[in-house]
Amino acid sequence: MARISYVNGRFLPHASASVHVEDRGYQFADGVYEVMAIRGGAPANEALHFARLERSLGALRIAAPMSPRALGLVIRELVRRNRLSDGIVYLQVTRGVAPRDHRFPDHVRPSLVLTARRARPPSPEAVDEGVAVIAIPDIRWGRCDVKAIALLPNALGKQQAWEAGAYEAWQIDDAGMVTEGTSTNAWIVTDAGEVVTHPADHAILDGVTRVRLIEIARAAGITVTQRPFSLEEAKAAPEAFLTSTTAAVLPVVQIDDSLVGAGWPGPVTRRLRDLYLVPAAAGPKE
Numbered sequence: 001m002a003r004i005s006y007v008n009g010r011f012l013p014h015a016s017a018s019v020h021v022e023d024r025g026y027q028f029a030d031g032v033y034e035v036m037a038i039r040g041g042a043p044a045n046e047a048l049h050f051a052r053l054e055r056s057l058g059a060l061r062i063a064a065p066m067s068p069r070a071l072g073l074v075i076r077e078l079v080r081r082n083r084l085s086d087g088i089v090y091l092q093v094t095r096g097v098a099p100r101d102h103r104f105p106d107h108v109r110p111s112l113v114l115t116a117r118r119a120r121p122p123s124p125e126a127v128d129e130g131v132a133v134i135a136i137p138d139i140r141w142g143r144c145d146v147k148a149i150a151l152l153p154n155a156l157g158k159q160q161a162w163e164a165g166a167y168e169a170w171q172i173d174d175a176g177m178v179t180e181g182t183s184t185n186a187w188i189v190t191d192a193g194e195v196v197t198h199p200a201d202h203a204i205l206d207g208v209t210r211v212r213l214i215e216i217a218r219a220a221g222i223t224v225t226q227r228p229f230s231l232e233e234a235k236a237a238p239e240a241f242l243t244s245t246t247a248a249v250l251p252v253v254q255i256d257d258s259l260v261g262a263g264w265p266g267p268v269t270r271r272l273r274d275l276y277l278v279p280a281a282a283g284p285k286e
């Protein structure tokens with residue numbers, strides 16, 4: 001069955017879905033995106049993704065290409081046309097097509113592109129045994145809360161991790177604190193069983209998985225503290241893990257050359273992963 005993508009109002013065969021060479025996303029990375037999980041044929045955490053999209057668009061002063069309701073219909077139609085049950089929808093909005101000039105064009109229609117594909121979750125070994133991360137300097141800009149398509153530092157960091165045989169790179173700010181991974185949020189568990197993650201300020205992307213997991217953990221009586229933690233604290237922590245739409249909750253068992261805890265996924269991480277995935281299997285509630 002042919003894969004179908006959406007470009008500015010049209011559903012097209014994926015192979016011929018394209019935008020103009022002077023799209024500002026292509027020339028300036030002038031745009032934002034979302035990656036949404038599709039579970040059982042329906043988008044998960046849609047309201048949270050739409051709220052973040054609105055914040056990202058607002059920060060860059062890009063007009064919303066359509067209402068959230070209309071966008072929801074386009075997503076569902078894309079999922080239907082691709083006969084997708086479990087996977088992801090990638091959604092990108094750029095400022096639009098205009099002759100190359102750094103200043104914003106006067107009259108421009110934002111470009112909206114959506115693609116869908118089957119899920120590529122982490123391998124069963126990664127889930128059961130945990131993954132390694134490396135530490136790299138955080139060289140990104142000051143608005144990492146905006147889900148901008150400008151991902152060069154993230155791509156360089158992920159490639160570095162891959163070449164080092166690791167799953168992810170944790171980015172370290174000038175004060176020695178872990179901000180987040182290149183496409184995931186970073187977490188540790190303290191000796192007291194408290195779960196710690198960086199506060200949702202300009203230094204990180206406030207992950208939808210992060211938001212949901214904080215709610216789920218607190219509802220289960222687990223203390224969650226949003227504060228920066230250092231690389232040293234992470235290396236000495238009994239447990240660490242990462243979260244994202246594609247990875248859900250994934251144990252981190254090694255940071256650079258240091259094993260986290262016994263080098264094996266810990267009980268708090270396992271419990272959080274189960275808690276996170278169980279309601280999803282029953283169908284996400286909005």
Ligand code: PDD
Pocket residue numbers: 035154180181182183184185204205206207208209210243244245246
């Ligand atoms: N990445 N931090 C960064 C820098 C990210 O790019 C992402 C998402 C996250 C986790 O956010 P969420 O829980 O909403 O997926 C944190 C997506 C999946 C990506 O770029 O593919």
